[in-house]
Amino acid sequence: MKYVVDRLVYLIVVLLIAISGVFVLVNKMPGDPAYGLAVSIAQQRNMEMERALEIAHKLMGIDPHEPLIVRYGRFISNLLKGNFGYSSFYQTSVNEIIAKALPWTLFVISLATLVSFLVGIYLGSFAAQKRGTIVDLVISGIASIIQAIPPFVLAVLILFIFAVRLRVIPLGGAYPVDMEPSFSLSFILKVIHHALGPMFATAIPQMAAWTLAMRGNTSQIMEEDYIRFAQARGLKDSIIANKYIKNNAMLPLIASLAISIGYMLGGHTLVESIFNYPGIGFYFGKAIAVRDFGLLTGLFSLIVIGVIVATFIAEIVYALIDPRVKLK
Amino acid sequence: MRKKRFSNFFYDYVQPLISNKKSLVGSIILLFFILMATIGPMIVPLNMNSDFANRYQRPSLQHPFGTDYFGVDIFQQIVHGSRSVISLTLFASLFAVIIGTVVGVARGYLEGIGGKLLDAIITVFLVIPSFPALLILAAIFADTKLNTVEVALIVAIWLWAPLAKQVAAQVLTVKSREFVEASRMLNMGLGYILFSDIAKLLIPYIFVNFVTQLKSAMEFSIGLMFLGLAKFDPTHWGVMLNYALYQAGALYTPKGFHYPFFVILNIVLLIYGGILLAQGIEEVFNPKLRGHE
Numbered sequence: 001m002k003y004v005v006d007r008l009v010y011l012i013v014v015l016l017i018a019i020s021g022v023f024v025l026v027n028k029m030p031g032d033p034a035y036g037l038a039v040s041i042a043q044q045r046n047m048e049m050e051r052a053l054e055i056a057h058k059l060m061g062i063d064p065h066e067p068l069i070v071r072y073g074r075f076i077s078n079l080l081k082g083n084f085g086y087s088s089f090y091q092t093s094v095n096e097i098i099a100k101a102l103p104w105t106l107f108v109i110s111l112a113t114l115v116s117f118l119v120g121i122y123l124g125s126f127a128a129q130k131r132g133t134i135v136d137l138v139i140s141g142i143a144s145i146i147q148a149i150p151p152f153v154l155a156v157l158i159l160f161i162f163a164v165r166l167r168v169i170p171l172g173g174a175y176p177v178d179m180e181p182s183f184s185l186s187f188i189l190k191v192i193h194h195a196l197g198p199m200f201a202t203a204i205p206q207m208a209a210w211t212l213a214m215r216g217n218t219s220q221i222m223e224e225d226y227i228r229f230a231q232a233r234g235l236k237d238s239i240i241a242n243k244y245i246k247n248n249a250m251l252p253l254i255a256s257l258a259i260s261i262g263y264m265l266g267g268h269t270l271v272e273s274i275f276n277y278p279g280i281g282f283y284f285g286k287a288i289a290v291r292d293f294g295l296l297t298g299l300f301s302l303i304v305i306g307v308i309v310a311t312f313i314a315e316i317v318y319a320l321i322d323p324r325v326k327l328k
Numbered sequence: 329m330r331k332k333r334f335s336n337f338f339y340d341y342v343q344p345l346i347s348n349k350k351s352l353v354g355s356i357i358l359l360f361f362i363l364m365a366t367i368g369p370m371i372v373p374l375n376m377n378s379d380f381a382n383r384y385q386r387p388s389l390q391h392p393f394g395t396d397y398f399g400v401d402i403f404q405q406i407v408h409g410s411r412s413v414i415s416l417t418l419f420a421s422l423f424a425v426i427i428g429t430v431v432g433v434a435r436g437y438l439e440g441i442g443g444k445l446l447d448a449i450i451t452v453f454l455v456i457p458s459f460p461a462l463l464i465l466a467a468i469f470a471d472t473k474l475n476t477v478e479v480a481l482i483v484a485i486w487l488w489a490p491l492a493k494q495v496a497a498q499v500l501t502v503k504s505r506e507f508v509e510a511s512r513m514l515n516m517g518l519g520y521i522l523f524s525d526i527a528k529l530l531i532p533y534i535f536v537n538f539v540t541q542l543k544s545a546m547e548f549s550i551g552l553m554f555l556g557l558a559k560f561d562p563t564h565w566g567v568m569l570n571y572a573l574y575q576a577g578a579l580y581t582p583k584g585f586h587y588p589f590f591v592i593l594n595i596v597l598l599i600y601g602g603i604l605l606a607q608g609i610e611e612v613f614n615p616k617l618r619g620h621e
Contacts, residue, residue, distance in 0.1 A: 010448070010451075013448055014448055014451045014452050014455055017448060017449070017452045018452045018455060018456050021452070021456075022456075022461070022464070025464060025465070025468070026464060028468065144600065144603055144604070144607070145596070145600060147543075147599075147603055148543075148596045148597075148599040148600035148602075148603055149592075149596050149599075150547045150550060150551060150595065150599070152551055152554065153554075153569070153592055153595065153596075156573060157592070160573075263457050265457070266457025266459060266460045269459060269460050269463065270459065270551070270555075284460060284463075285463075288463055288464065288467045291467070296464065300460060300461075300464070303457055303460060304455070304456060304457075307455055307456075307457055308455060311455060
């Protein structure tokens with residue numbers, strides 16, 4: 001229990017440092033955060049820039065003469081209340097954007113992570129047990145080559161080959177623009193169809209990583225004394241392979257599964273931007289492009305919170321699996 | 329004395345790398361690209377003048393990789409760009425190793441509140457998802473023209489933390505050993521203890537880490553250039569890829585397919601070389617992975 005509380009306090013400190021760092025960084029970005037909003041107000045209402053800037057500042061709750069530290073204080077207190085800020089580009093609260101975007105992101109990354117984990121575990125332990133044979137060479141060789149392709153390059157390739165050239169997947173969006181979201185079968189099928197591109201672009205690099213990690217763990221465990229001992233006891237190879245080797249090799253990976261889902265929240269940025277898939281990463285990329293400071297800090301805080309929560313879960317899971325961790 | 333040191337270096341580091349198949353192939357690939365970056369630009373001239381009559385030429389003897397949207401030879405650009413790709417990667421990895429070692433050694437050696445604080449900072453950089461953070465930094469510097477060292481530093485900020493954590497753990501186990509105690513008793517000074525006594529033990533560690541992070545360094549820097557967020561060398565492969573896909577729309581015209589293809593091919597080959605070398609080195613220096621091969 002003391003371990004849990006210790007880690008929790010520690011991670012909250014880390015979270016605070018990380019979010020503060022990003023707040024300062026983003027507020028150091030060149031330009032007035034309200035400028036973009038002011039331009040659109042000036043155009044919409046046909047008024048002078050100066051006046052529009054004033055309105056924009058009021059709308060976003062920014063006083064340009066206010067020192068950074070006061071703005072920071074309000075940012076943190078808002079976060080504590082669960083208010084992630086105001087987006088000047090979309091002219092709505094960041095919470096609203098998160099509510100709209102997060103389900104898509106979670107849908108894609110959880111499915112992609114789950115599938116790639118299961119396939120990776122299987123391929124990795126299979127390769128390790130066939131060590132040195134041509135099967136192992138092919139599996140780990142292909143996994144290494146996939147790792148050499150930067151994820152955004154892979155995403156671009158998938159988009160252009162399957163969406164532009166072959167036209168088997170759509171070019172963007174989470175569902176067809178002319179359809180109303182509903183729980184009908186045809187709508188669900190469309191949603192899956194639209195998620196295929198980002199899903200494969202996310203799953204393939206991960207699958208390669210899980211495969212190589214599992215292969216490494218399995219090979220290491222196969223050298224352990226207790227495996228030799230089990231063999232000496234005359235246990236069946238299949239029992240040793242599944243109960244002794246596979247499970248033990250998989251345990252540390254299960255802990256990193258949580259972390260990996262957390263990181264995917266952030267790592268998904270490019271994939272979603274490339275596929276125009278309306279998740280968190282897409283809005284994050286947009287926020288950078290249009291210099292929407294409020295949206296940027298809000299989404300980044302969300303991502304960091306996600307990663308920290310995932311890290312915490314992973315640490316707890318790891319401590320449950322391996323009691324030695326607590327002793328450290 | 330110097331000769332002996334050199335032969336030690338050869339037996340400790342070079343020979344095991346040649347005897348391992350993966351690291352040998354990886355080294356050959358990387359050596360090829362290093363040669364391309366060092367002497368390539370001297371042999372292959374670069375002519376960036378547009379020549380619209382020759383746009384999107386297929387690969388031929390005259391243009392081994394064909395020509396781009398502006399009729400410029402792609403092979404020439406790849407060769408000249410390799411210089412900034414490689415130097416950026418090497419600098420970024422080097423900076424990451426330096427920062428990681430210094431912070432890690434300090435964290436391992438310092439006790440009390442200073443150590444705790446350093447620990448928290450290391451964790452912050454471990455926890456923050458690198459790519460989004462890198463994007464923000466890049467956006468801040470998007471309008472400034474940066475040189476190699478500056479871009480490398482921006483990339484290195486997101487690479488050093490894992491090494492710092494490993495080094496700190498190593499230092500913690502080492503610092504109570506006799507020879508460190510001896511140095512302390514002899515009043516050798518903190519700097520001597522940290523960077524002579526302890527760092528010596530860490531060299532193989534740091535060496536492995538330098539190579540393993542080459543991959544991320546390449547990926548990050550190419551990603552930055554690809555997104556066009558940092559102004560840089562127009563022949564950098566990331567910038568070339570950006571031109572190919574977004575400016576020239578090469579994939580939308582069947583004629584231009586070879587343009588992004590050759591850029592991607594070189595990127596993947598280079599990173600693959602780095603991965604092979606890293607895997608080989610890990611097998612060499614971490615005998616547990618070698619098993620019964």
